[in-house]
Amino acid sequence: MKVALIGLGSVGRGVAGMLAKKDLGITITGIADSRSGLIDAGGVDIPALLARKKEGGLCGDDRISSADVVKRADYDALIEVTPTDALSGEPATGYIRTAISRKKHVVTSNKGPISLFLKELRMAAREKGVALRYEATVAGAIPIMHTLEDGLAGNEILALYGVLNGTCNFILTRMAAEGLTYEQALMEAREMGYAEADPTYDVQGIDAAIKLVILANTIWGNGVKLEDVDRTGIDLLTADALRLAEDEGCTIRLIAEAIPRKKILRVSPRIIGKNHPLVVDGTLNALTLETDMAREITLIGRGAGSVETASAIIGDLLYIRDRYVQRA
Amino acid sequence: MKVALIGLGSVGRGVAGMLAKKDLGITITGIADSRSGLIDAGGVDIPALLARKKEGGLCGDDRISSADVVKRADYDALIEVTPTDALSGEPATGYIRTAISRKKHVVTSNKGPISLFLKELRMAAREKGVALRYEATVAGAIPIMHTLEDGLAGNEILALYGVLNGTCNFILTRMAAEGLTYEQALMEAREMGYAEADPTYDVQGIDAAIKLVILANTIWGNGVKLEDVDRTGIDLLTADALRLAEDEGCTIRLIAEAIPRKKILRVSPRIIGKNHPLVVDGTLNALTLETDMAREITLIGRGAGSVETASAIIGDLLYIRDRYVQRA
Numbered sequence: 255m256k257v258a259l260i261g262l263g264s265v266g267r268g269v270a271g272m273l274a275k276k277d278l279g280i281t282i283t284g285i286a287d288s289r290s291g292l293i294d295a296g297g298v299d300i301p302a303l304l305a306r307k308k309e310g311g312l313c314g315d316d317r318i319s320s321a322d323v324v325k326r327a328d329y330d331a332l333i334e335v336t337p338t339d340a341l342s343g344e345p346a347t348g349y350i351r352t353a354i355s356r357k358k359h360v361v362t363s364n365k366g367p368i369s370l371f372l373k374e375l376r377m378a379a380r381e382k383g384v385a386l387r388y389e390a391t392v393a394g395a396i397p398i399m400h401t402l403e404d405g406l407a408g409n410e411i412l413a414l415y416g417v418l419n420g421t422c423n424f425i426l427t428r429m430a431a432e433g434l435t436y437e438q439a440l441m442e443a444r445e446m447g448y449a450e451a452d453p454t455y456d457v458q459g460i461d462a463a464i465k466l467v468i469l470a471n472t473i474w475g476n477g478v479k480l481e482d483v484d485r486t487g488i489d490l491l492t493a494d495a496l497r498l499a500e501d502e503g504c505t506i507r508l509i510a511e512a513i514p515r516k517k518i519l520r521v522s523p524r525i526i527g528k529n530h531p532l533v534v535d536g537t538l539n540a541l542t543l544e545t546d547m548a549r550e551i552t553l554i555g556r557g558a559g560s561v562e563t564a565s566a567i568i569g570d571l572l573y574i575r576d577r578y579v580q581r582a
Numbered sequence: 583m584k585v586a587l588i589g590l591g592s593v594g595r596g597v598a599g600m601l602a603k604k605d606l607g608i609t610i611t612g613i614a615d616s617r618s619g620l621i622d623a624g625g626v627d628i629p630a631l632l633a634r635k636k637e638g639g640l641c642g643d644d645r646i647s648s649a650d651v652v653k654r655a656d657y658d659a660l661i662e663v664t665p666t667d668a669l670s671g672e673p674a675t676g677y678i679r680t681a682i683s684r685k686k687h688v689v690t691s692n693k694g695p696i697s698l699f700l701k702e703l704r705m706a707a708r709e710k711g712v713a714l715r716y717e718a719t720v721a722g723a724i725p726i727m728h729t730l731e732d733g734l735a736g737n738e739i740l741a742l743y744g745v746l747n748g749t750c751n752f753i754l755t756r757m758a759a760e761g762l763t764y765e766q767a768l769m770e771a772r773e774m775g776y777a778e779a780d781p782t783y784d785v786q787g788i789d790a791a792i793k794l795v796i797l798a799n800t801i802w803g804n805g806v807k808l809e810d811v812d813r814t815g816i817d818l819l820t821a822d823a824l825r826l827a828e829d830e831g832c833t834i835r836l837i838a839e840a841i842p843r844k845k846i847l848r849v850s851p852r853i854i855g856k857n858h859p860l861v862v863d864g865t866l867n868a869l870t871l872e873t874d875m876a877r878e879i880t881l882i883g884r885g886a887g888s889v890e891t892a893s894a895i896i897g898d899l900l901y902i903r904d905r906y907v908q909r910a
Contacts, residue, residue, distance in 0.1 A: 272875060278736060395876035397733025404732050405725025408606060408896040529863050531882045538859075547600060547893035548723035552882040554859045565875035568736040 255579045258284035258327045260320045260349055261335035262313055265363050268560030269333060269567050274300035280571060284327025291318035293327045324349045330579050331359035340464055343370040354378045361570040363390035363563055369464045372471050385578060387570035392465045393418060393539040395562035396555040409545040411473045413513040418465040420537035420557040421449050421456035422488050422508040427535045430505050435493050448537055458487035459521040466510040474514055486522040499525045505533060583907045586612035586655045588648045588677055589663035590641055593691050596888035597895050602628035608899060612655025619646030621655045652677045658907050659687035668792055671698040682706045689898040691718035691891055697792045700799050715898035720793045721746060721867040723890035724883040725897060737873040739801045741841040746793040748865035748885040749777050749784035750816050750836040755863045758833050763821050776865055786815035787849040794838040802842055814850040827853045833861060
């Protein structure tokens with residue numbers, strides 16, 4: 255199987271490295287970072303390219319753009335792992351549309367296109383007979399999409415509850431464990447590289463809400479949007495509130511919930527019993543699905559990370575390889 | 583898709599009920615309990631049959647045996663859910679061999695055949711081009727087999743750790759929460775229907791060890807047997823030992839572990855930090871997989887129950903329907 259890889263940040267480098275290391279029968283025939291591109295029908299030399307990138311070089315020729323690679327390279331599946339623009343979804347959505355129109359499968363970690371245009375992109379993919387896979391958009395290494403479509407096949411999903419933002423979970427864990435204020439815990443998260451200089455997107459629950467939108471639309475196809483999520487962040491939470499919860503054997507977590515029968519679509523700090531499976535520490539993510547047969551199933555794993563996210567992307571690639579490309 | 587269902591205990595009735603309730607395109611053309619059988623090419627009337635069973639009646643004709651249904655009914659997949667005989671694997675193994683020799687797919691919840699004869703049965707199934715699925719043998723509703731083969735595709739599994747026996751977990755949870763002795767907690771488990779009159783199979787770790795054998799052989803194909811498991815039960819655990827662990831913010835759980843690189847294959851009570859994802863309460867099961875890309879993934883869910891186990895079996899049936907029967 256031939257793939258084009260667009261985006262060479264942490265996730266892209268993780269995917270390239272794993273494809274070079276593991277013998278999965280997958281060859282990269284096109285690749286691009288934000289400033290250059292490379293098309294090589296014989297297969298890109300990944301170790302050499304990653305070494306070049308490590309020294310601050312370009313991945314390819316600066317006269318070749320990401321769009322050129324998407325349009326011109328010969329590949330079976332596009333791997334789109336450029337940074338998320340949650341407002342416009344661009345340029346990722348453009349790349350994905352182009353690939354689908356060329357009858358190429360798409361695997362993406364990009365929350366922009368999937369939270370904004372899932373229905374349209376799915377329809378386009380169905381029309382062209384190709385797969386659109388986005389396991390890596392939600393909860394990093396946790397195979398939530400695979401579990402929904404395969405592991406829990408036949409189950410009706412009644413509700414979902416998730417700890418979907420590692421930054422918030424780290425801050426809340428530290429506030430509870432050490433009695434820190436929100437500001438102190440945020441500073442620690444920044445020092446550890448878990449929080450951005452501007453943490454708004456994480457601490458106000460926007461990131462968790464976008465992931466909730468992706469999950470809800472995937473499960474129920476109900477066309478919900480970010481504006482539909484009732485959202486409260488953790489930035490106004492006091493050390494006192496956490497202490498009160500801890501005194502009762504509970505703690506506080508930023509929980510994303512979707513319960514269609516109750517018309518609930520919400521991200522908010524919730525008091526939760528410490529023995530509850532969703533109470534995970536540090537930057538972990540966790541998801542509980544409430545179903546009609548399996549009842550509650552909880553999945554816990556790393557919500558981010560280069561190789562962890564590569565796991566989700568490679569799982570999607572193998573799905574496509576085994577179900578589409580090898581049969582063709 | 584046509585199925586034959588052998589075994590009408592709690593699991594079998596759960597499966598039959600769900601197949602009748604859900605419109606999955608699956609018809610039961612043969613069915614048997616321990617004393618009678620019924621073959622009906624037009625599809626068995628499930629609600630009528632379940633009502634008959636509820637009043638203590640037979641499911642069919644007492645001149646038709648389970649073996650007759652397996653041999654003579656017209657079906658695509660056999661659902662084998664008779665009680666486990668961990669020593670001989672019979673009569674389940676015989677039914678499964680017969681179905682495979684007739685080129686029928688097999689779905690089973692029976693730990694006997696799978697822990698004893700997985701390699702042989704897999705080879706026979708491969709030879710005949712049929713599927714052998716056994717999601718329900720380990721950890722009830724948790725889709726562990728689907729996660730191994732699909733959700734974590736591409737990952738190398740380095741180790742696994744599991745809480746695989748609900749009875750032991752219930753006893754340990756109650757000992758810790760209420761300071762009960764082992765005997766008191768066991769009595770409570772019996773009263774709630776979580777422990778058998780003879781609890782040996784559960785409390786000495788045999789059940790967990792059998793599940794560990796199934797998992798290890800599935801993941802690594804290393805042909806391990808029950809005798810290879812280094813096994814210690816919970817029946818000699820004192821309330822004092824639990825109290826000491828709790829004093830340190832820890833607790834004790836019966837953990838099944840397989841770590842091939844360290845040649846560890848073990849079931850034993852272990853002291854474990856209370857915040858560890860594997861620490862689940864009551865009759866829940868939990869499994870942590872250590873992998874090369876996704877790192878640690880933990881799955882938590884109900885380890886037993888009629889409808890919960892039906893979830894696993896129906897997931898396997900849909901896997902067969904979508905990948906084999908619909909393509910044929």
